[in-house]
Amino acid sequence: MRLSQVKQKTFDKEVEAIRQMIQASAKPFPDDKAAQKARKAQAGLSLDFFCRTYFPHYFAKPSSRLHKYFSKRYLDMIQRAIQTGEGDKEANAAPRGNAKSTWGTFGLPLWVAAFRKRKFALIVSETRSQAESFLSFIKIELETNERLQQDFPELVGEGPVWRSDQIITRNGVKIQAAGAGQKLRGLRHGNCRPDLVIVDDLENDESVESPDQRRKLENWFFKALMKIGQPDTVFIVVGTILHYDSLLSRLLVKPGWKGQKFKAVMKWSPAVKRWEEWERIYSDITVGKEEAEAAADNYFEAHKEEMLRYTEVLWPEMEPYYYLMKMRVSDGPAYFESEKQNEPINPEDAIFLEEWIQYYDEDEVDLEGLKHGGACDPSLGKKSKNADPSAILGGRMKNNVIYLTVADIEKRHPDQIMTDILTYHARDPFDELAMEEIQFQEFFSHSFQKEAHAKGLTINVKAIKPTADKDLRIVTLQPWIKNGWIRFKRHGMGELIKHLIYYRPKGKGGHDDGPDALDMLKNLLVGGLVTAAAAPVEAKADDYHTPRKSRLFGGFGQMFRRGNE
Numbered sequence: 001m002r003l004s005q006v007k008q009k010t011f012d013k014e015v016e017a018i019r020q021m022i023q024a025s026a027k028p029f030p031d032d033k034a035a036q037k038a039r040k041a042q043a044g045l046s047l048d049f050f051c052r053t054y055f056p057h058y059f060a061k062p063s064s065r066l067h068k069y070f071s072k073r074y075l076d077m078i079q080r081a082i083q084t085g086e087g088d089k090e091a092n093a094a095p096r097g098n099a100k101s102t103w104g105t106f107g108l109p110l111w112v113a114a115f116r117k118r119k120f121a122l123i124v125s126e127t128r129s130q131a132e133s134f135l136s137f138i139k140i141e142l143e144t145n146e147r148l149q150q151d152f153p154e155l156v157g158e159g160p161v162w163r164s165d166q167i168i169t170r171n172g173v174k175i176q177a178a179g180a181g182q183k184l185r186g187l188r189h190g191n192c193r194p195d196l197v198i199v200d201d202l203e204n205d206e207s208v209e210s211p212d213q214r215r216k217l218e219n220w221f222f223k224a225l226m227k228i229g230q231p232d233t234v235f236i237v238v239g240t241i242l243h244y245d246s247l248l249s250r251l252l253v254k255p256g257w258k259g260q261k262f263k264a265v266m267k268w269s270p271a272v273k274r275w276e277e278w279e280r281i282y283s284d285i286t287v288g289k290e291e292a293e294a295a296a297d298n299y300f301e302a303h304k305e306e307m308l309r310y311t312e313v314l315w316p317e318m319e320p321y322y323y324l325m326k327m328r329v330s331d332g333p334a335y336f337e338s339e340k341q342n343e344p345i346n347p348e349d350a351i352f353l354e355e356w357i358q359y360y361d362e363d364e365v366d367l368e369g370l371k372h373g374g375a376c377d378p379s380l381g382k383k384s385k386n387a388d389p390s391a392i393l394g395g396r397m398k399n400n401v402i403y404l405t406v407a408d409i410e411k412r413h414p415d416q417i418m419t420d421i422l423t424y425h426a427r428d429p430f431d432e433l434a435m436e437e438i439q440f441q442e443f444f445s446h447s448f449q450k451e452a453h454a455k456g457l458t459i460n461v462k463a464i465k466p467t468a469d470k471d472l473r474i475v476t477l478q479p480w481i482k483n484g485w486i487r488f489k490r491h492g493m494g495e496l497i498k499h500l501i502y503y504r505p506k507g508k509g510g511h512d513d514g515p516d517a518l519d520m521l522k523n524l525l526v527g528g529l530v531t532a533a534a535a536p537v538e539a540k541a542d543d544y545h546t547p548r549k550s551r552l553f554g555g556f557g558q559m560f561r562r563g564n565e
Contacts, residue, residue: 018137019144025057026147040151044115049070051107054147058102064315066094066262068102074236078117078196081232087195091237091251091259093342098264098315100238104201105134108236110141114152114171118196118234120174120189123226127206128179132164134200135177139167180207181220184228193230199237208243218247237443244346264324264340267312270411272389272495274307274459279329280491333498345501351478352500352515358484360403367403370396374430375521377513378417378444391517393481393496394424395486397525402486404521407493418448425452425459432460434520449565464520471505474515480522 029036036229043050048071051059065070077088094100105123111116127130141148142156153172161168166176174189180202200220207213221493229235230414239248241261251257269275282296300307300322311321328336334354338344347353377391394406406424423431435448452459465472480486481500488497499514 007282015136015140018140021057022141022144023146026054027146028146031334036151037375043111043151044201045075046554047103047107047111050111050243051103054110054145054151055107059105061099061315062317064098064318064562066098066100066314067103069260069262070100070108070339074104074108075111076234077234078112080143081195081234083115085231086176087231087233087235089235089237089257091248091254091257093241093252093259093261094238095262095264095314095319095342096240096339097319099318101134101200104238105131106137106197108198109138109175109196110148111174112196113150113169113171114155116173117172118173119192120176120187120194120200120298121196122176122178122187122228124178124180124193124197124199125200126202126207128165128177128182130201131177131179135167136164142167142169146347153520180217180253184224187228187499188530192227193233195230195233197225197229197238199225199235201239202240203242203246203248205242208246210243214243214245214247218250221247229279241344242338242344242351244344246344249344249406261342264314264316265311265321266314266318267310267311269307269311269321270389271303271307272410273408273492275305275325276492278303278307278406281496282326282329282489293536333373349504350501351475351505352481354497356482356484356500357497357500358487359490360487361490365398365403367396367405368396370398371431371525371552372396372405372428373521373524374421374424374433375517375524376417376421376433376435377517377520378414378436379513389495389511390422391423391496391499391513392417393514393517393521394428394430395521395525400485401521402480402525404486404493404496407488407496407514409495410497414444414447418451421448421459422455422457427459430459432462432463432524434464434524436516436520437463437465441523450504462524470512470516473519474503475505477515477519478521486518486522 014552020228029039038207039053043053048063053073073090077090081087086228092100105125109121109123112121123131123134125134139162143158145156152171155169157170159167161171161174166174166190168174176187176194178184203217207217213384226235237248237251237259239250241249243249252259252261278296278299281299282292284292284295287295298350308321311322313319313324324340325337329558331339345354372391372394374394375397376393379390389409389411392406392408393404393405395402397403403429408420412420424430425433449459449461477486477500496514499511500518503515
């Protein structure tokens with residue numbers, strides 16, 4: 001038996017299983033003409049209702065915010081095109097595994113065909129075979145679904161054209177499949193060009209890997225795909241952002257294109273310390289992987305209310321917060337940020353790279369008797385659109401290397417900041433504590449010292465009133481991080497590391513509270529506050545950003561361009 005025969009038999013078995021699933025779940029409705037009329041009327045106005053009514057085998061879970069957006073937005077675009085004769089362009093980034101294809105390349109074409117809202121729908125994916133697989137699911141429904149047969153008899157059954165790459169339904173709607181790079185010139189259905197183009201996951205890991213591949217796909221997209229329509233064509237692009245310079249990433253900011261970026265985690269837990277401790281337990285495979293996961297589950301159950309407070313996810317019924325946190329640790333933050341948050345890291349914009357982070361084990365480094373410095377960025381009274389967390393850091397310096405002892409970054413009230421600093425001080429006294437004093441922070445600093453005195457504690461607070469630009473000060477940390485002159489505990493410092501990795505100058509990304517406090521701590525331990533213009537080291541010949549000394553602060557656009565100098 002040839003391989004092609006084996007593949008065909010496997011495919012036939014899968015199709016038969018799908019048919020049985022449809023027959024079991026989409027049984028005919030009771031024979032009631034009034035109910036049928038009302039049902040069809042509502043289905044014509046709501047993609048969500050249409051999909052749940054006629055395809056319950058695929059639409060069992062409650063709709064997420066993403067699905068509700070798709071349901072309304074897609075129909076609004078099509079209805080507007082019908083009324084005005086003007087098309088539209090929409091690009092949306094959705095997390096992997098959030099049923100975007102089920103809604104966009106399955107539910108929408110069937111709705112369009114059922115109500116004849118478009119004449120020619122084109123489904124485009126990264127390969128022609130992938131697009132054809134989407135089309136095959138549509139064909140199975142039209143051949144098998146008894147609910148569709150009951151309410152749309154003019155639609156169902158095999159139409160005049162019934163191929164793997166294209167069909168024409170019995171009521172005259174054409175649906176065709178195509179792959180990236182395919183020749184598209186001359187596509188017609190009678191005298192009609194495609195008036196609905198659905199582009200689903202056009203990119204893959206390989207196609208975004210090199211600049212040449214990205215430009216090749218982009219050229220095809222604009223020169224071939226975007227030229228096949230007519231004035232009232234509706235273009236819908238949906239996918240996951242696999243690269244910061246991907247086509248989808250560019251479409252999201254391109255003039256004339258509408259759309260949104262959806263994230264699996266919409267609001268993170270403020271209980272940072274709880275989650276860092278949970279991650280330490282979950283990652284401790286020395287006790288065995290199953291035992292570590294069980295211990296982490298027990299810890300989560302014991303602190304569940306606190307750890308989930310204020311969190312919000314895109315699809316809680318399918319991907320609850322705890323499930324996503326396990327995925328983030330198991331798969332790695334870089335994968336998670338791209339595949340689930342649509343935020344792939346751009347190394348050319350990054351000031352600090354993840355591979356630069358160096359760790360130390362407390363039992364391997366003797367820090368006894370060394371000066372213990374602390375730093376606090378209270379994050380009070382700042383001009384920020386975000387609710388910034390406060391940062392409390394501590395560290396000791398040995399052989400010109402700073403070993404961080406404390407990295408506590410959390411959103412909290414001023415009284416809690418005071419309490420936490422004093423708790424760390426009682427546990428391991430700070431010889432000196434640098435505290436930023438800007439606006440209300442000056443009042444906080446004075447109040448903190450009074451509170452410490454009232455509790456019988458003495459802390460030598462060094463007030464910091466920075467004069468240099470914050471971005472310029474933070475950039476001076478770069479050689480310290482890159483060369484391992486600042487080292488982190490292996491557990492409990494994930495939030496500070498995240499602040500560093502996602503920090504971008506001029507408020508373009510991430511929080512700056514952790515990096516700002518780290519700069520204060522570094523200067524405190526080195527022996528005095530230095531101005532940002534005096535970087536502590538010269539750049540090496542192979543440094544990441546060269547040349548450094550002559551134009552370190554001559555412009556962020558040039559400074560953070562990698563590999564072109």
